Amino acid sequence: MSGLPPKSSVKRWLVTTNHKDIGILYLLTSLFFLIGAGVLALLIRVQWLPGGSVLTGAEYNQVVTAHGLLMVFWFLSPFAFAFANYFVPLQIGAEDLAFPRLNAMSYWLYLFSGLAMVTSFFQGGTHQGGWTLYAPLNVPAFVPRVAEIGETTAVIGLALFVTSVTLGSVNFLTTIYRMRADGLRMRDVPLFSLSILLTVWMMLFAFAALLAASILLGSDHLLGTQYFLSESGGSLLWTHLFWFFGHPEVYIVFFPALGALAEIVQTFSGRRLVGRKWFIIAMALVTIQSFIVWMHHMFLTAINLPIKTVFMVTTIGISLPFDLMVFALIYTMIKGKVRWTTPFLFALGALLFFIIGGITGVFLGAIVLDYQFRGTYWVVAHFHYVMASGAVALIGALYYWYPKMTGKMYNQFLGKAHFVLAFIGFNMLYFPMFIVWETPRRYSDYSSQVVWEVPFTDFAIVDAGFTVFHQIATVGAFLFAASFLIMFYNLVKSLYSDRTVEESPWAYTGSAEWATDSPPPLENFPGKPTFANGRLNFLTGTEATDGGVEVMEADRSEPATDGGVASQVEELPDHSHDADHASWWPLLLSAGLLVTALGLSGLEQSYVLWPFVLSVPVFVAAVGVVGARRYVASNPEVSGSTTTHKLLVLGSVPLLAGLLAAFHAQHGIVDGFTEANRYFFVALGGLVYTVYAFVAMGYESFEVPEPELNEAWPFEGVTNTKLGMWLFLGSDIILFGALVGSYVFIRFQSGWQDWWHDAGLPEAAHQVLPGLINTYLLLASSFTVVLALAYARRGHKRGTMTFLGLTFLGALGFLANKAYEWNEFINHEGWTQTSDVMGSTFFLSTGIHAAHVIIGMVIVVFLFSRASEGAYWGEDEDAHTIEYFGLYWHFVDIVWLFLFPMFYIL
């Protein structure tokens, strides 16, 4: 599929893979979640009015939790990524992201994961334990039965969201490293894009830890494992995993805002950021440091004092680069000539909020102070100042880039009115929380339980002072919310106004997005952008048109690329646009995953049926492919994988219809469906469809030209796909590392050497041999994969197919051996994943690994079938497919190289 329907057509927004369209989709969706989560916030405040008890305790907890989760995950980050999607390719002079279909998938998974989160409300109630999901509070043993399904949906929804984020990180990293316009050095990339680069680095690693955490939690819910119930550090395990993710996460939400802040301050001060180089170095430092401060969230847990001290020091250390950045921004404003536009006001306000939030954060980083502050409104006020500062900066970004995205200018007066109201509302809302900081953070009714001790006396005031301040906060909350109505009115109205803008409505804009039309055309620029002579030029095959904006001046000493936009159009041998921009599969595949997720949420009783869940969809996809290929073979006039793909598209419609019909018919067909069984069929159907869509997407011919004439430091010499693959593996290292690390942690805590002795398993049953055999088998299958690759490179079809076949057999042997071993444990020794935490770690770790082996086998079947068509030799991109698969397969092998000693030898 290639043609993109016009913007007025609904279909366009369902099939588009263009980064600007997807940016718009992110923008609208994130604003939708902002409104939802904002209403929840107002509910919290209403609950706190005198006599305003509108919610029960349990409802209140759900509202607070959902408010936090939705704001952090489904509003703030995606809001930032609306701009990242739209502007990163523009700023670096690329035509699109590296993997457009993957990008569309990130969006759909984001939307659907959010819908799953919202759905959880209606499944007997959503999660209640706060956005940190502290376990074991929320594992089934401690959750009322009615709320169990909603709880699980929330966890699975989170896992879907993480998938979306991981795909997005890989995509942005590959794009920014490999698709910069000619002459655009890394250090000259505009600050917003640089901040996104660092953000996605943190995302790639941090979210993998969250994925590990949510897999373990999901497994405790669905499979009855006991990770977080474990008395050997189960609850600490959660805090470690969560905060190893959670601290980088707070910078993940703030960094894009910081980048936008820098751009806005530069433009409206009319000068380059003071100390730009140091600003970048400081951001890079924070990126790394963010992974070694996590235990400052654990000062009141059982961790020892020396480690607390270490983390106090690293926490104070991380505040230093921030000081530098703040001063750089302030100094730029002082040295420049400020224009008080709407975006600038928001940027300034955000900076102010960030300073207050940052300073109060350093208080929290001091162990002794945190002993007092932990669990109070000081923390609530702190993180709202910093997080909402990020939101305010991004609202500034919206006002900054709105004219570029729509081609229309909004009303400046209304924009400023929005700012004034928001500024007042924000401070009225959050500042009083510092004053009455002793309010406990997690009570739904604070009034009767708070005692305000007057320092140095014996007096204690009960309640009194608190009510007033909290009422002020409530008024502030409504003011703050109301200010957004002005924004929505202003922006929607302006869309239909005739205040059109040309390239740039602002003077002194520096980056490349301002050198093209507003909104930019599908291929972004009037020609191929190049910075080869230090300024932006467009190379084109057609006639020279003047498509430029004014030339940057304003005391810039170097021939800056994040700066100077000249417009000059030169000759280039015709560069035709043959890229594809539309595909249905990202939407369909994500929808399949959503259905699967909803099905899994209620599945906890029927896990014995899981082998079917895994095998049936593979079967269906195979039938689809084989059928399609038969058809192609018997009609010689049509040919090739394009036709196969067309047939798969056709097949998807009856398949979907069939699944839907089956869902509705369920009750009638078989009597005595239990609740769990019903969910089972939903999960099964979803998975069938997912696998089918996955295979069909593999057959779709989707042209994305590899970039040429580009800067690709430091990744010259690899293709985009290979880099993407490696980045993905990088995050997988954290995922598996965190899973194995969890095992190490629990085992360490419970006494390393007594481990197997404590398991409900006869000593004799714990043997090295099965692991040893499987190690040989897996190593051999890795060997055959590289041999298959070597033969494919030589154009040797028989050899390629033979070794692919042997790989499959090796994997099959591995699974057979494992099945035999598991059968011994489960059916003869009665030792399962629910028996004890030893069983939980053993079965889950090796089980997840085995699932990866199965996925690998599915791909081998696919490769084998394509190889029999003669697909993998020659020089085209296709020839690399076996190599990319090899990377995955060897990685699975490497994981086993560690599981073997961990679970079989030691």
Add this chain to the structure above:
Amino acid sequence: MSSIRLYTVVFVALSALTTVQFALESILLDELYGFTMAVILTISTVKAGAVGAWYMHLIDEPRAITYIVIAGALGVVALTAGAAYSVT
């Protein structure tokens, strides 16, 4: 066919190292637990390195790719070591 010879040598070495791990378990583990454990885990790391270097062709790729892998590995070490130390 030199690449095939290389792959074969690597495979033989990997299998041999696996056998060494197995032998260590049966001979030494009970007497010298800590030391033997360290050796066994080191061997696993070496094996992983060999798979990465030759089967995944890391030695032929830009060095920056290796740094991605190292960054991920450092993250795992930080998390596991930090968490384990925190409960000593």
